Amino acid sequence: HAADTSELFFDEVRVPASNLLGEVEGKGFIQLMQKLPQERHIIGLQGVGMIERAIHETVEYVKGRKAFGGTIFDFQNTQFKLAECKTEATVAKVFADHCTERLLKGELDAATASMSKYWISDLQCKIVDECLQLHGGFGYMDEYPIAQMYADARVQRIYGGANEVMKMLIARTL
Ligand SMILES: Cc1cc2nc3c(=O)[nH]c(=O)nc-3n(C[C@H](O)[C@H](O)[C@H](O)COP(=O)(O)OP(=O)(O)OC[C@H]3O[C@@H](n4cnc5c(N)ncnc54)[C@H](O)[C@@H]3O)c2cc1C
Numbered sequence: 001h002a003a004d005t006s007e008l009f010f011d012e013v014r015v016p017a018s019n020l021l022g023e024v025e026g027k028g029f030i031q032l033m034q035k036l037p038q039e040r041h042i043i044g045l046q047g048v049g050m051i052e053r054a055i056h057e058t059v060e061y062v063k064g065r066k067a068f069g070g071t072i073f074d075f076q077n078t079q080f081k082l083a084e085c086k087t088e089a090t091v092a093k094v095f096a097d098h099c100t101e102r103l104l105k106g107e108l109d110a111a112t113a114s115m116s117k118y119w120i121s122d123l124q125c126k127i128v129d130e131c132l133q134l135h136g137g138f139g140y141m142d143e144y145p146i147a148q149m150y151a152d153a154r155v156q157r158i159y160g161g162a163n164e165v166m167k168m169l170i171a172r173t174l
Contacts, residue, residue: 121163
């Protein structure tokens with residue numbers, strides 16, 4: 001709901017030379033392409049952030065929600081699901097940190113950045129879905145953060161290049 005996405009038209013717009021973005025005139029598209037690995041890894045990092053918040057919110061919720069003579073957290077299924085989420089979140093963070101290190105050294109290649117974008121955004125959708133399930137009906141209500149996260153997570157697999165396109169870029173290096 002927060003994404004104010006709309007089509008923009010630039011017709012006969014004059015831009016002062018001092019407002020040139022990038023260093024070389026006429027090379028805008030190439031310069032944009034060179035930054036795609038960074039953009040894609042940032043999507044992966046956003047995914048890690050949301051995964052961590054989803055798990056945090058869910059642990060708080062299931063420990064507070066009383067049902068059937070205990071809390072939702074008391075069910076072994078809840079503990080196992082959250083243990084799986086926490087493990088996968090940790091694996092994602094370690095990989096994301098590895099990508100950030102390579103980015104800072106100027107060594108993050110297109111295929112590895114694509115792995116960060118596609119794998120973490122897929123995982124984000126899976127974990128947010130698991131966390132929403134543990135909220136029961138409240139998880140579907142907009143006033144609960146997990147409902148907003150569910151909607152926001154979904155676009156991560158699409159923008160920045162669809163995840164299918166990420167897999168093509170990775171496959172090209174095989
Ligand atoms: C909220 C939002 C914000 C955005 N912000 C920006 C932005 O700031 N800048 C910008 O440039 N763009 C932006 N986009 C556009 C975004 O990058 C594109 O929507 C995305 O790359 C997918 O392109 P498309 O929508 O044209 O889908 P299509 O190319 O029509 O693809 C549709 C679907 O077909 C499948 N598909 C496509 N190609 C292949 C393939 N080669 N192999 C297999 N399957 C394939 C995938 O499942 C894909 O999701 C934004 C989009 C959204 C929704």
